[in-house]
Amino acid sequence: MGRQPCCDKVGLKKGPWTAEEDQKLISFILGNGQCCWRAVPKLAGLLRCGKSCRLRWTNYLRPDLKRGLLSDAEEKLVIDLHAQLGNRWSKIASQLPGRTDNEIKNHWNTHIKKKLKKMGLDPLTHKPLPPPPPEHQQSPPPAGVSPEPRPPSPPERTTEPPEEKTPPAPAPADSDLGGDGELLLSKSPGFCTDEVPMIHPDEIKIMVPLGGDQPPPPLPASPCGPAAVSPPTTSYSTSASSSSCLTTRDEESPFAFMDMDLPEFLFQFQTGLDDMVDARWRDCLMQPPPPSPPPPPAYEDPFDSCLFQRNGGALFSSY
DNA sequence: AACATGGTCAACCGCATTATT
DNA sequence: AAATAATGCGGTTGACCATGT
Numbered sequence: 001m002g003r004q005p006c007c008d009k010v011g012l013k014k015g016p017w018t019a020e021e022d023q024k025l026i027s028f029i030l031g032n033g034q035c036c037w038r039a040v041p042k043l044a045g046l047l048r049c050g051k052s053c054r055l056r057w058t059n060y061l062r063p064d065l066k067r068g069l070l071s072d073a074e075e076k077l078v079i080d081l082h083a084q085l086g087n088r089w090s091k092i093a094s095q096l097p098g099r100t101d102n103e104i105k106n107h108w109n110t111h112i113k114k115k116l117k118k119m120g121l122d123p124l125t126h127k128p129l130p131p132p133p134p135e136h137q138q139s140p141p142p143a144g145v146s147p148e149p150r151p152p153s154p155p156e157r158t159t160e161p162p163e164e165k166t167p168p169a170p171a172p173a174d175s176d177l178g179g180d181g182e183l184l185l186s187k188s189p190g191f192c193t194d195e196v197p198m199i200h201p202d203e204i205k206i207m208v209p210l211g212g213d214q215p216p217p218p219l220p221a222s223p224c225g226p227a228a229v230s231p232p233t234t235s236y237s238t239s240a241s242s243s244s245c246l247t248t249r250d251e252e253s254p255f256a257f258m259d260m261d262l263p264e265f266l267f268q269f270q271t272g273l274d275d276m277v278d279a280r281w282r283d284c285l286m287q288p289p290p291p292s293p294p295p296p297p298a299y300e301d302p303f304d305s306c307l308f309q310r311n312g313g314a315l316f317s318s319y
Numbered sequence: 320a321a322c323a324t325g326g327t328c329a330a331c332c333g334c335a336t337t338a339t340t
Numbered sequence: 341a342a343a344t345a346a347t348g349c350g351g352t353t354g355a356c357c358a359t360g361t
Contacts, residue, residue, distance in 0.1 A: 014330080014331070015329095015330075015331090015355090016329070016330075016355080017329085017330085036346075036347095037346080037347075038345085038346065038347085050346085050347090051331090051332095051346095051347080051348095052330075052331080054347080054348090055329090055330070055331085056329090056330085059329075059330085060329075060330095087350065087351090088349085088350085089349080089350065090348075090349060090350080101349075101350080102328080102329075102330085102350095103328085103329095105350075105351085106327070106328050106329085107327095107328090109327095109328095110326065110327055110328080111327095
């Protein structure tokens with residue numbers, strides 16, 4: 001009946017990825033592009049399942065990933081989109097270039113949920129939370145009647161209307177958003193995080209600091225040389241921001257939209273939003289910020305500021 | 320200084336969906 | 341049309357880290 005789990009083979013490694021594994025995966029994708037993930041581990045010499053490789057790449061190693069906390073604008077966008085889409089993180093992520101569904105999901109669960117609750121909003125429905133009922137008379141709603149109309153897309157996938165999976169298609173994507181809440185999602189140039197366009201090795205080489213003349217921070221040389229990787233076609237500047245890194249690419253780049261100004265992009269979403277949520281959120285943002293920890297270091301460079309930190313500097317040190 | 324607690328996030332799991340045979 | 345394989349997606353877990361006591 002059910003098919004075998006992809007990772008049940010003995011000998012397959014699980015858990016956190018090591019810098020060496022990262023490097024193997026990167027080297028492989030740089031050399032071969034993205035192709036059938038099932039075959040990647042074998043071909044790349046990794047004791048991982050293809051799924052794990054795909055996840056690692058899409059959520060962490062992809063060169064076009066932004067890093068760091070979501071900006072206020074991004075956060076607001078996530079909230080607005082969540083009000084429209086529900087827990088369809090992939091769809092939401094597709095509207096935030098450089099962000100992954102996993103990242104947004106985590107951010108939602110750890111930050112935004114709390115913020116909404118503090119604002120008196122139900123993170124599920126985006127409607128005002130009912131006042132705390134007196135404990136003694138908590139009458140459950142009649143069976144079959146939900147107390148609050150759920151947002152268009154409840155988490156239950158089984159109840160979801162069939163959904164189109166091809167955002168770029170001219171067909172009215174996200175047609176389930178039609179009506180007043182009609183968003184312009186389908187007009188946005190985003191792509192689902194896991195629907196990463198097949199990247200040709202040459203394309204990646206432009207973005208990844210391969211064998212750069214100056215790897216970001218001074219770090220010990222990696223035990224794995226760049227031998228398996230084609231020589232760089234473009235030198236990499238450590239001062240390049242993530243966007244400028246990407247702007248080295250031509251207009252037809254699948255990542256060209258990364259240059260889009262987010263506020264401008266946001267403007268498209270102003271209509272059809274839940275006004276109340278919108279206003280509340282704006283109020284929240286406009287209020288003098290409570291004493292909060294300083295923002296994290298800017299992530300001008302996705303490689304030096306983040307990957308190096310998280311991987312102890314080993315990952316790209318040889319590129 | 321040592322321990323406890325809570326927050327964060329990378330990674331896994333399992334089901335759904337789509338593609339292929 | 342059915343079976344199987346491959347991939348996508350969202351929920352959940354657990355290790356790590358920061359902060360508080």
